[in-house]
Amino acid sequence: MKRFEVSATSQSSLIPEFCRAPALLTLAYVMELIAVLLTLASYASGEAALKQLLVLSLYLHAIGLCCAGALCGVRRGLPPARDGVLFFVCWMVIALVTFAVSFTAWLIDRRFALGFVPGDGPWPFVLRNLVMAGIVALLLLRYLWERHQWQEESRAEADGRYLALQARIRPHFLFNALNSLAELIPSKPEVAEEMVIDLSDLFRVSLDSRQRLIPLREEIEIVKIYMRIEEIRLGDKLLVNWEIPDAVLDAQVPRLTVQPLVENGVLHGVSRLRARGMLHVIARREGAFLVVDVENPVPPEDAPKRAGTGTAIGNIAQRIKLIYGERAKLILGEDRDEFGPLFRARLRLPFVVHSGGEINAPTFTED
Known part of the structure; x- marks a missing residue:
């Protein structure tokens, strides 16, 4: 019997991330802010205030950095445990x-007779700081846990919406592909078998939901399989110009985003022309963004119309918004070059070489 399980989120994500520089800088900022507030609350002024601020800053930064290092080690080395156990361990x-x-600070103060720590013994000073740190840590960890749960719920909702959109594009894709096959069979039945094989490869790719993002080179291979089908159907009428440098081939793109744009360019552009038509697929890097242009000639006004619902375009726009938010854009519009009017579909995505776990679709394992 086969059993499928959704892979669980790593427990390390439940522990605050202090292994990276941005988190350490934030921690240092918070510690310094606390030191300033404690200094203001003491009503000290002048040189005494500056001296107290310096001592508190050193003390709080020492606690912050040591806690960050300890939690970083716990995050990497703690064996699997329940969430409550992780909370208590942290x-x-x-x-x-x-x-x-605190005990080390008291020893240093006494060893060098600095006079910063009041009292004769270490325990009032140590216990007071221990109680304050325990309360602050309890509130902080509780906040982090609540934020983590909210993020997981938001991610689960986004995953559900994304998979629903992915499921919606498959019938649309199947409908167009079968129409192409139906047009080919009466005229060229001898090559129908090759087209069926290419269609099976395309359907296998479209049904694969293990990852949202794939390298651009893989998406281009999907496009080329589709183009082989259309070249069989349209013959010499379809010309394709590829301008994709090697430097962008490893950039990550959402699966089945470029292919529907090319499909629209063929169906609503080249296939409606009386003569040959050139389809341009251009990719380039612009700073922190990957830009992919799909350009097709604009048919004359009296060319046969092809009905369209805009399903694929709307689907792509929704999916990239779920993944990237406002950082990604899909821009459609007419333009003109030296050969005449053209229609351009421009996909502008953040340039990412390796996909992060936070924007991967759920993965499934089979036992």
Whole structure:
């Protein structure tokens, strides 16, 4: 019996990420802000205030950096455990680090007679800091856990919407492909078998939902399979110009985004011409973005019309918005070059070489 399971989110995502520089900079900013607030609350002024701010900054930054290092190690080395256990472990790590740093600070103060720590023994100072750190850590971890749950729910909702959109584009794709096959069989039955094989490859790709993002080179291979089908149907009428440098082939793009744009260019552009038509597929990098243009000639006004619902275009626009938000754009419009009017579909996406886990579709494992 086959069993399919949705892969669970790694438990490391439940532990605050302090292994990277941006998180450490944020932590340092927060610690310094706390030091300033504590200094203002002490009503110290002048040189005494500056001295107190310096001592508090050193002390709080020491606690912050040590806690960050300890949580980073826990994140990488902790064996699988329940969420409540992870929460307690993180809280205990922060408490133990605070205890160790506070006791060390008291020893340094006494060893060099600095006079920063009041009292004769270490325990009032250490326990006070331990209680304060425990309360702050409890509130902070609770906030982080709540934010994590909200992010997981939002991601699950986005995944569901994305998969629904992916499912909607398949019947549209199947309908157009079968229409092409139906037009080919009466005129060239000897090559229908080759087209069926190419169609099976296209359907296999369209049904694959393991990843949202694939390298541009794979998407171009999908386009070329589709173009072989259309070249069989249209013959010499269809010409294709590829301008895709090697430097952009590893850029990640959502699956089945370029292919529907090319399909629209063939169906509503080249196939309606009386003579030959050139389809241009151009990709380039513009700073932090990948730009893919699909250009097709504009048929004359009296050319036979092809009914369209805009399903594919609307689907692409919704999917890229789910993945990239406002950073991605799909721009459609007419333009003109030296050969006459043309229609351009421009896909503008963030240039990413490796897809991140946060924008991958759910993966499935088979036992």
